[in-house]
Amino acid sequence: MGKIATQPLSREASNYDEVFMQQSLLFDDSLKDLKNLRTQLYSAAEYFELSYANDDQKQIVIETLKDYAIKALINSVDHLGSVTYKVNDLLDEKIVEVSETQLRLSCIQQRISTCHAFMDHEGRTQQSLVIDAPKYHKRYILPGKIIKHYPHLSKF
Secondary structure, eight states, rough: HHHHHHHHHHHHHHHHHHHHHHHHHHHHHHHHHHHHHHHHHHHHHHHHHHHHOOSHHHHHHHHHHHHHHHHHHHHHHHHHHHHHHHHHHHOOOOOHHHHHHHHHHHHHHHHHHHHHHHHHHHHHHHHHHOOOOOOOOOOOOOOOHHHOGGHHHGGG
């Protein structure tokens, strides 16, 4: 019976770990792509600089450079938007998880508080039942009467 209860938890933890790893890999790939885009832009800038210096048709090189720069800029902004979306999505998931955990902790604290209050109340009730208050009768015992009622005490 214990195995049945622990299997879904281990599957859930395994699925959570798998999802977290997939998200981490996707985010890592996105950052690598962004870094590669930077190196591609630097390479393109060097190429166009050399082409402009060595080519006679400078206007064609300038137009090609403009087109390439615009496409690269759009691609970079799109890529940044994609990375931002992934980060925001991941943060939203984590915020939901934290909220759920806080709610669970609050419920547990409330249960513990209720248990403490119940135990305190029950403890007081049981103690009040166990304690026998001494009951003294209002009478006075004179020294001479003790010996009459209890002759064996006269030796003392």
